[in-house]
Amino acid sequence: MDLNKSLQRINAIGNAVERTVIKVRDMEVGKIYEIEKIKAISTQYGRGIVCEIAGNASIFLPQRMVKEMEENVIDQLNNLRMGVVLNGKMANTIDNVNSTLEVIEHFYKNYNLGDVSKIPKITNIIDANLRQIKSSLAGSISVGDKRHLAAMAGKMERYKVLIGQLGKSIAGSSLARRPLVEWRDLATAFKTRVSTGILVNLGHKTLGPFFHDSCKLFISKIRGIFPRYNSPLKTNFEFCAEFVKPAINKNNEVLACREFSFLTKNFNILSGDLNEASLKQLFNSNVVDYLMDRLMQFEEQDSGWALSKIISLTVNVNSVTLLHASSFIELPKEIKAKKAVINVKNNDEACFGWALSSALFPPARDSDRVSSYPYYAQILNFDGISFPMSLDQLPKFLKQNPNLSINIYGLTRKTQSDYVTVPIYLNTEKKANHVNLLMIQQNYEIEKDIENNDTAHNSEEPDEAVRFHFCWIKDLSRLVRSQLTKNRGKLYICDRCLHYFNSIDKLRVHELDCKLVNKCKINMPKPGSHVYFKNHEFKQTAPFIVYCDLECLVKDFQDDETQNTVKYKQHDVCSIAYYLHCTFDNSLSRFRLQRGEQCINWFTRELEEISNNLQEYFINPVQMEPLSDLQMLGYNASTHCHICEEPFLETHVKVRDHCHFTGRFRGSAHQSCNLRYKVPHMIPVFFHNFSGYDSHFIIKDIAQAIPGKVTLLPKNKERYISFTKKMENADVEFRFVDSYRFMSESLDNLASYLKFDDFKILRSTLSHLNDEQLKLLTKKGVYPYEYMCSWDKFMEKDLPEKTKFYSKLKQSHISDQEYSHARNVWRKFDIQNLGQYSDLYLMSDVLLLADVFTNFREKCITTHKLDPAFFFTAPGYTWQCMLNYTKVKLELLTDVDMMLFVEKGIRGGITQCCTKYSKANHKYLDEKNFDPSKPSTHIMYMDMVNLYGWAQSQCLPLNNFKWLSESKLKSLTPETILNISDNAAEGLILEVDLSYPQHLHDRHKSIPFCTHCEKTAGYCFIMFHRICYVS
Known part of the structure; x- marks a missing residue:
């Protein structure tokens, strides 16, 4: 067959297959030919070829298929784009299924009545891919690939349902009664996976009804699955939805569209949970509430994505290896020595019953003998409970014994002889008879992570059965004391968070709040901990700093309609420049610029x-210069360390401190301070608006092209406060920082605050220019961003017309004054083309940023004695400035109850959405709006700003935090509390009960007093972009 002739034919009808780019690879030599170049080839191919379509994964075509392409080229290409299995194989299943999904989604979104004949073909393609996925899942592939394929199978099933509904609507079936959510079984990816299904959304627009219908199907499915397995089920869900970027203009145009998924945590379904009410409660608490919280957090924190379309809810149901407790097991000798646990030597499998009997009827002696206790079945209701006892039966048992509550703990082995007690099951409410049980096992391995107390097996293959045994914890304090404190006195332990107290009264008060956080382990600072200024090394000046900027070509995006994301403009970096500034040797400063792909x-x-060049300055300090007579006199007379500003005591060693980069003497210092007074081997790299723009273009290359570790400080998934690159081949790291987080104004405004003499860097770097040219560069220029859409633009020899500077993003033109400035720059600098103009614009931006931030640094160092170049943001810098200036030592709370007490008082700002309306009526209005017969009224709108700043400038608590005694509390009255001065040496944090008079309800209904932080009943969830949203 003449492949050249065939490919010429393919090329001639390329538009019929959506401008698909086809590449043909010679299987022997590996060379790739594109259609445009293959016309010149007349070689007869006697072997198969590999086609690469639209940049997707390669698909192998045997020689037979190449010949068949001659007869029906279009169908073959469409089949290829849909990822149909050719020759019984797929070169890369995941990539080919992705390609298939793109085409199927394109078909569904662009469906019209003329496509009805294609529905069976599309359905067959989906089935072929599902069979291929099922075959791949059964093979030996990684867990990550299994999960990826299972997710794609879910999408395939969804489109199969949706496209099938299209066919029914054509056939005349009534769709009004169709279910809006449908369950589809998926291929199982893991051996412990009982079932995987997808709840496909077929019509719901809001979350509430979708979750309601999903819950019904879930309950029905679980009730059918559970009887087939003699164990509880571990279940989690994955919610998939389409999100859109909010509009940025008055036309409400959507910028982007993308799918996101949210995975819930695993939760267990026990045999006692199979009634409808229990399953509904589990679904609402573990799925609905959890996903609602995640979605609201995502919309608020993750760069403005808004929920647009509900896609599906995938359900993963796994079997769980149960914890059974049976016959007697000896306590570990370290636990036995504490004499805190009663271990009954039973010969049957009812250790759970005997442990409860020992707790409810403790004997005077022989506590390890069964004969010392009443028979467990005579004192408790064990109807329907089988032995050995498993945790899934616990809810049923507690329901049958309403006056009993149980906490269960386990042991993890920290070292060869050190065990740590961890909670396994915590009862939600303490009853009249409360029992703490210890669940021990036959063998213990040393745990690397003692925080992980999930006792269910997490591996895909069930482990061999492990024998467990229940004991009664007679004294929890004795059992856990050694892991909490070295205090030998009497302790009272909270059996939820395992914090300890010195009196039973304090424990009881704590338990009231601890119920709110009983699933959270709280680690408090050690007693005597304080926050104070100790970063004295930041008093030095950072020796090196890099200022950068980049420019992009703003291209019209060649949108692939089969993709989920609607892309508006594509930004490709076309040039980048930097200025390296050295504070101690200007000969090391330099400017560099590069334009090109x-x-x-x-x-x-x-x-x-x-x-590589600068690490020598960090690791090889310059020796100290000899001190002058005057410096020597000052050193000998000094009484305070110039670093920490504390006095020299007789026990202190006084030394001479010098700059390691210049050798100059800086002052007298404590020896310990001098040893710590080192400049970090860090070079800050500043971009203006780094977080919002520049970081996205450089982070990948910084991470991959340069050896060394990258650490991120993210604000959310799409914005970075900073990231740091540790250079593997040099003892230096670069910290990329956003100067906008220190000076939140445009560079143009910031430059306008400086005098001409303040532009020292610009003037020294461009010293060959005259003052007239330099003054032109001290004002930020204008740039035709959207006009610069291709590399050819750089060769244009004239400044574009003013209309070409229009910004669609800002929806504005530049002013006549700005355009006149651009023309003046073009003329004064004798610019020959737009490339030179772009380079000059970028160079001036970088040098302006360098001068602006250098002036900012100088003022900060002069005023606050700290260099902002060492910090990430202005708030972090001002916090350290406050600590340095005030010399305050803030005591940290070490009492968990104090922390909970203070946390309950955290309010935040009040959020409300309301429509305000008031109509004035007075004689100064026109006749149409003034009604003399009505009372005269005026409108005044008042607002108070900077409430946080005002509060932080008042007297704040410092130290000596303590609970008030009972007598002191009783002496407090409303009058004495209100008479406490705002500047009093001692203040109070109070928890009070307030009555809200009925007669104030209507007056205060718009903004009630004394608000508090809580979740309201129900959720209000906006499905699309919020316009004029008040928060």
């Missing part, structure tokens, strides 16, 4: 060169 790669190489 590989400019980011060039930038990474420049950073490597900088790190």
Whole structure:
């Protein structure tokens, strides 16, 4: 067959297959030919080829298929784009199924009545892919690939349902009565997976009804699954939905559309949970509430994505290896020595019953003998409970014994001889008879992570059965004392959070609040802990700092309609520049700029060169210069350390401190302070608006092209406060920081605050320019961002017209004054083309940023004695400035109840959504709006700003936190409390009961007093972008 002729034919009808780019690879030599170039090839191929379609994964075509392509080229290409299995194989299942999903989604979204004949073909393609996925899942592939394939199978099933509904609507079936949620079984990916299903959304627009219908189907499915397995089930859910970026203009145009999924935590379904009410409660608490919280957090914190379309809810049901407790097991000798646990030597499998009997009827002696206790079945209701006891039967047992509550603990082995007690099951409410049980096992392995107390097996293959045994914890304090404190006195232990108290009264007060956080382990600071200023090394000036900026070509995006994301503009970096500023030797300062497709790669190489060149200055300090007579006199007369500003005592060693970069003497210092007074081997790299824009273009290359670790400080998934690159081949790291987080104004405004003499870096770097040219550069120029859409634009020899500077993002033109400035710059600098103009614009931006931030640093160092270049943001800098200036030592709370007490008082800002309406009526209005017959009224709108700033400038608590005694509490009255001065040496944090008079309800209904932080009943969830949203 003449492949050249065939491919020419394919090329001629390329538009029929949506401008698909086809590449043909010679299987022997590996060379790739594109259609445009293959016309010149007339070689007769006697072997198969590999087609790569639209950048997707390669698909192998045997020689037979190449010949068949001659007859029906379009169908073959469509089949390829849909990932149909050819020759019984797929070169890469995951990539091919992804390709298939794209085409199927495109078919569904662009469906019209003329496509009805294609529905059976599409359905067959889906079935073929589902069979391929099922076959792959049964093979030996990684867990990650299994999960990926299972997720794609869910999407396949969803589109199978949706496309099937299209066929029914054409056939005339009534869709009005169709279910809006449908369950579809999926291929099982794991051996412990009992069932995987997907709840497909077929019509719900809001979350509440979707979850309601999903809950009904879930309950029905679980009730059918459970009887087939003699064990509880572990279940989790994955919610999938489509989100959109909010509109940025008055036309409400959507910027982007993307799918996100949210995975819930596992929860167990026990035999006692099979009634409808219990299953509904489990679904609502573990799925609905959890997902609602996640979705609200995601919308508020993750860069403005808004829920647009509900897609599906995937259900994963797994079997659980039960914890059974049976016959007698000896206590570990370390636990037995504490004499805190009663271990009954039973010969049957009812250790659970005997442990409860020992707790409810403790004997005077022989506590380990069965004969010392009443028979467990005579004192408790064990109807329907089988032995050995398993945890899934516990809810049923407690329901049958309403006056009994049980906590169960286990042991983990920290070292060879050290065991740690951890909670396994905590009862939600303490009853009249409360028992703490210890569940021990036959053998213990040393745990690497003692925080992980999940006793169910998490592996895909069930482990061999482990024997367990129940004992009664007679004294919890004795059992856990050694893991909490070395205090030998009497302790009262909270059996929820395992914190201890010195009196039973304190424990009882604590338990009231601890119920709210009983699933959270709280680690408190050690007694005597304080926060104070100790980062004295930040008083130095960072020796090196890099200022950067980049420019992009803003291209019209060639949108692939089969993708989920609607993309508006594509930004490709076309140039990048930096200025390396050295504070002690200006000869080391330099400016560099690169324009071209590989400019980011060039930038990474420049950073490597900088790190290699500058590490010598960090690791090889300059020797101290000899002190002058005057300096020697000052050193001998000094009484305070110039670093910590504390006095020299007789026990202190006084030394001379010098700059390691210049050798200059800086002052007298404590020897210990001098040893710690080192400049971090860190070079800050500043971009203006790094978080919102520049970081996205450089982080991948910084992470991959340069050897070394990258650490992130993210604000959310799409914005970084900073990231740090540790250079593997040099003892230096680069910290990328956003200057906008220190100075939240445009560079143009910031530059306008400086005088001409303040632009020292710009003037020294461009010293060859005259003052007129330099003054032009001290004002930020204008740039035709959206006009610069291709590399050819750089060769244009004239400044674009003013209309070409229009910004669709800002929806505005530049002013006549700004355009006149651009023309003046073009003329004064004798610019020959737009490339030179772009380079000059970028260079001025970088140098302006360098001068602006250098002036900011100088003022901060002069005023606050700390260099902001060492910090990430202005709030972090001001916090350290406060600690340094005030010299305050803030005591940290070490009492868990104090922390809970204070946390209950945290309010935050009041959020409300309301429509305000008031109409004025007075003589100064026109006749149409003034009604003399009605009372005269005026409108005044008042608002108080900076409430947090005002509060933080008042007297704040410092130390000596303590609970008030009973006598002191009784002496407090409303009058004495209100008469406490705002500047009093001692203040109070009070918990009070307030009555809200009925007559104030209507007056205060718009903004009630004394608000508190809580979740309201029910949820109000907006499905699309919030316009003019008040928060």
